[in-house]
Amino acid sequence: MEQPRIMYYGEKVCLRALELSDLDDITEHWNTYETRRFLNSAIPNSRASESEWLEKAAKSRPWADGELVLAIEDKGTGDFLGTVSLFDISKQHRRAEFGIAIHNPENLGKGYGTDATTVMLWIAFHVLGLNGVYLYTLIHNERAQRAYEKAGFQRVGIFRQAMFSEGAYTDVLMMDVVRDDFLERYPPGSRTGS
Numbered sequence: 001m002e003q004p005r006i007m008y009y010g011e012k013v014c015l016r017a018l019e020l021s022d023l024d025d026i027t028e029h030w031n032t033y034e035t036r037r038f039l040n041s042a043i044p045n046s047r048a049s050e051s052e053w054l055e056k057a058a059k060s061r062p063w064a065d066g067e068l069v070l071a072i073e074d075k076g077t078g079d080f081l082g083t084v085s086l087f088d089i090s091k092q093h094r095r096a097e098f099g100i101a102i103h104n105p106e107n108l109g110k111g112y113g114t115d116a117t118t119v120m121l122w123i124a125f126h127v128l129g130l131n132g133v134y135l136y137t138l139i140h141n142e143r144a145q146r147a148y149e150k151a152g153f154q155r156v157g158i159f160r161q162a163m164f165s166e167g168a169y170t171d172v173l174m175m176d177v178v179r180d181d182f183l184e185r186y187p188p189g190s191r192t193g194s
């Protein structure tokens with residue numbers, strides 16, 4: 001019998017385990033400036049380096065490796081949309097950093113990011129039992145900030161000139177969400193979709 005692939009649903013997306021067979025989908029749009037200009041590095045990545053990353057990410061275990069990376073799929077079509085992750089997971093402080101990228105620019109601004117962020121936070125608080133999740137985002141990445149706020153993140157503070165991006169040392173906004181706040185919206189027993 002075929003194994004069920006999906007455990008977590010939102011309104012528009014499913015989050016599922018990354019598979020080595022996702023390599024073609026990952027490489028298709030990863031070297032796209034419109035997506036990568038908001039991320040830590042906008043240097044082109046080869047298929048070999050993406051393959052190496054995927055080998056590691058597909059096996060990452062939250063407590064042993066401090067990282068969980070999941071694939072984002074369109075709930076209706078099953079199309080691969082991107083990845084969402086929790087990393088630097090601290091066993092001591094029960095918190096983790098959050099990261100997300102929807103790869104194809106045509107899929108930006110369609111609600112996928114808000115939904116995937118909400119589902120990943122649900123996993124962070126309901127499955128992993130974390131107490132807090134935080135992130136850093138370029139100060140001008142307003143689309144991301146809007147999506148994060150809709151999913152439950154709050155603005156915490158600004159690191160001045162913390163990232164070199166598009167020719168300038170640019171301020172970075174830190175945002176976070178704590179368990180108590182998220183559970184007000186999604187109490188124990190609730191789900192984010194079906």
Ligand SMILES: CC(C)(COP(=O)(O)OP(=O)(O)OC[C@H]1O[C@@H](n2cnc3c(N)ncnc32)[C@H](O)[C@@H]1OP(=O)(O)O)[C@@H](O)C(=O)NCCC(=O)NCCS
Nearest residue numbers: 038101102108109110111112113114137142143144146147
């Ligand atoms: C950040 C990201 C995950 C957000 O996901 P998304 O699916 O694009 O965002 P959503 O459609 O869920 O929400 C975006 C919100 O911002 C608004 N928005 C869209 N473009 C905007 C812009 N240029 N400026 C301000 N707001 C914008 C949308 O209207 C929407 O708000 P609304 O629902 O109140 O109308 C996605 O854009 C992405 O992967 N971007 C490239 C990589 C990246 O920036 N990663 C995050 C690094 S910190």
